[in-house]
Amino acid sequence: MPTVDAIWTFSIFRKLPIFGVVPQAQGRRRSMRVLGINAIFHDPAAALVIDGRVVAAAEEERFSRRKHGKRPLPFSAWELPELSAAWCLRQAGIDAGSLDAVAYSFDPGLCRDAAELGLVDPWDWLRIEYATRAPQFLAEALPGLDPDIVRFVPHHVAHAASAGLAAPPDESGTTASAVLVLDGRGETASHLGGVYVEGRLRQLASQQLPHSLGLLYEDLTRHLGFLHSSDEYKVMALASYGQPRHLGLLRDLIRTTDDGGFTVDQIDWSTLAKPRGADGEMTADHADLAASVQARLEETILDLARWLHEAADGPATLTMAGGVALNCVANARIAAEGPYRRVWVQPAAGDAGTALGAALHLATVLGDTTAAMPGVDLGRGWTDDELEAELRRAALPYRRPDSIAAEAARVLAGNGVVAWFQGRSEYGPRALGHRSLLAHPGDPDTTRRMNDIKGREQFRPIAPMVRAERAAEIFEGELPSPYMLFVHRVAPAWRERIPAVVHVDDTARVQTVDPATEPLVAEMLAEFDRLTGLPVVVNTSLNTAGRPMVDTPREAMELFGSAPVDLLAIGPYAVHRTDLGTAG
Numbered sequence: 001m002p003t004v005d006a007i008w009t010f011s012i013f014r015k016l017p018i019f020g021v022v023p024q025a026q027g028r029r030r031s032m033r034v035l036g037i038n039a040i041f042h043d044p045a046a047a048l049v050i051d052g053r054v055v056a057a058a059e060e061e062r063f064s065r066r067k068h069g070k071r072p073l074p075f076s077a078w079e080l081p082e083l084s085a086a087w088c089l090r091q092a093g094i095d096a097g098s099l100d101a102v103a104y105s106f107d108p109g110l111c112r113d114a115a116e117l118g119l120v121d122p123w124d125w126l127r128i129e130y131a132t133r134a135p136q137f138l139a140e141a142l143p144g145l146d147p148d149i150v151r152f153v154p155h156h157v158a159h160a161a162s163a164g165l166a167a168p169p170d171e172s173g174t175t176a177s178a179v180l181v182l183d184g185r186g187e188t189a190s191h192l193g194g195v196y197v198e199g200r201l202r203q204l205a206s207q208q209l210p211h212s213l214g215l216l217y218e219d220l221t222r223h224l225g226f227l228h229s230s231d232e233y234k235v236m237a238l239a240s241y242g243q244p245r246h247l248g249l250l251r252d253l254i255r256t257t258d259d260g261g262f263t264v265d266q267i268d269w270s271t272l273a274k275p276r277g278a279d280g281e282m283t284a285d286h287a288d289l290a291a292s293v294q295a296r297l298e299e300t301i302l303d304l305a306r307w308l309h310e311a312a313d314g315p316a317t318l319t320m321a322g323g324v325a326l327n328c329v330a331n332a333r334i335a336a337e338g339p340y341r342r343v344w345v346q347p348a349a350g351d352a353g354t355a356l357g358a359a360l361h362l363a364t365v366l367g368d369t370t371a372a373m374p375g376v377d378l379g380r381g382w383t384d385d386e387l388e389a390e391l392r393r394a395a396l397p398y399r400r401p402d403s404i405a406a407e408a409a410r411v412l413a414g415n416g417v418v419a420w421f422q423g424r425s426e427y428g429p430r431a432l433g434h435r436s437l438l439a440h441p442g443d444p445d446t447t448r449r450m451n452d453i454k455g456r457e458q459f460r461p462i463a464p465m466v467r468a469e470r471a472a473e474i475f476e477g478e479l480p481s482p483y484m485l486f487v488h489r490v491a492p493a494w495r496e497r498i499p500a501v502v503h504v505d506d507t508a509r510v511q512t513v514d515p516a517t518e519p520l521v522a523e524m525l526a527e528f529d530r531l532t533g534l535p536v537v538v539n540t541s542l543n544t545a546g547r548p549m550v551d552t553p554r555e556a557m558e559l560f561g562s563a564p565v566d567l568l569a570i571g572p573y574a575v576h577r578t579d580l581g582t583a584g
């Protein structure tokens with residue numbers, strides 16, 4: 001197995017003259033600037049790393065308002081995250097001409113013919129062609145950019161870096177970790193197992209296509225009538241309603257191998273449950289199939305994680321990325337049953353996170369020491385004055401209370417719904433207290449109301465946020481959990497007190513809130529606790545059906561105007577529905 005450095009040397013500098021000197025290594029400027037780009041499949045995104053630190057990262061969907069940015073078709077591979085990339089540069093006050101390097105999270109030079117890989121993807125060559133031309137497309141999209149500074153980073157190396165390099169050190173200050181990438185597909189593989197030591201990745205395992213846990217789950221998603229490469233989390237939620245009665249069969253069809261990989265045989269889903277159309281009836285057979293695949297997925301990932309622990313000489317921390325690492329039920333099981341003391345999952349574990357990972361990886365290759373990501377609030381933000389100007393423009397009756405956190409807590413305590421727009425927006429699919437829709441967890445009807453506002457299926461759970469210091473008395477499992485990437489069993493004494501956030505299997509997908517990093521959210525939770533005796537609030541993403549999360553003040557006001565939301569808490573300002581005159 002070649003080392004990642006070897007792969008990198010081949011792929012990244014392939015375009016340089018043989019006797020050339022790496023331009024960035026020669027006479028390095030004081031401030032190294034690397035832009036990361038994800039564009040190849042879906043969730044296009046951009047991230048900017050300066051001097052090894054992530055200064056901005058955003059998904060294109062928050063700008064273009066197209067959910068997931070684009071569909072993962074070969075025909076769309078040329079589309080770049082132009083708006084988010086341009087914003088990253090503006091945020092840092094630099095232009096494309098002053099970048100040192102651009103890291104593109106896919107290396108067409110590593111690709112092979114799709115049929116050779118066992119994939120049915122007759123237009124895959126077009127995807128590779130577009131990727132090859134990405135430097136020219138990028139130069140077109142970002143005026144002033146020199147196409148020769150664009151470097152290709154292998155897709156799973158980018159995912160791995162988004163985990164191993166972005167994770168904070170453990171409590172002893174150690175940054176070394178095992179890293180597990182669980183994906184649909186990259187250039188030729190679907191998975192990577194490795195270890196990060198002193199910022200360098202050593203690859204220990206890689207599963208070649210067509211065997212893929214991500215593609216398996218996508219295929220099931222399609223069979224169950226959901227949108228693949230988008231709605232996999234619905235299958236995970238559905239699984240908790242079923243019995244894993246096909247687990248024995250799936251153990252025969254999905255097997256781990258002794259080199260840290262796995263095989264997935266062809267599965268005819270129709271023999272296990274009828275294909276369901278988008279509006280078709282959901283039956284117990286569908287739930288049982290989802291439960292069976294989910295259970296086998298968990299077992300398989302546990303095996304991979306155990307193999308990796310041994311191969312990597314027993315590191316204390318496992319870091320994870322790749323779309324499958326957004327499966328918070330599987331993550332919880334790895335944390336509970338796996339051999340690691342700590343499991344850290346990149347919050348933008350899907351392909352969006354490869355923009356950040358590619359940039360971090362290239363920064364290390366170019367000689368920088370990188371720092372862990374500071375949090376997920378890496379997107380757009382507005383000053384108080386800018387927010388006030390937007391409210392005036394919209395002619396909305398707003399107030400500036402002494403404390404917006406206390407104002408929101410009062411509305412929540414009265415069973416109102418709050419649109420919470422604070423600070424910079426989140427990178428990744430979860431709302432984590434910056435673009436959130438909040439509600440009372442004690443009313444069993446809250447789930448229905450929130451799913452109605454958001455146009456979601458009623459079987460979908462809604463999630464809680466909790467003050468970090470109170471989390472352990474209410475929720476079991478991997479804590480703290482600041483990014484909502486694990487499910488946790490709810491303590492029996494609390495289930496009836498917070499019924500809105502307890503899923504059918506008595507679990508909840510918790511976000512723990514640390515006052516040191518999220519002081520405003522922590523203050524709101526503390527005030528809600530004082531008023532109700534509950535240190536927990538319902539937190540879902542600030543969006544309505546099928547739309548990306550709200551990013552701008554105007555989008556927040558549009559949502560407030562079109563959904564039964566009682567308070568818009570935008571920066572320090574409060575807009576109450578009862579102040580709107582005829583409404584309320």
Ligand SMILES: [Fe+2]
Binds near residue numbers: 155159185186322350
């Ligand atoms: Fe990926």
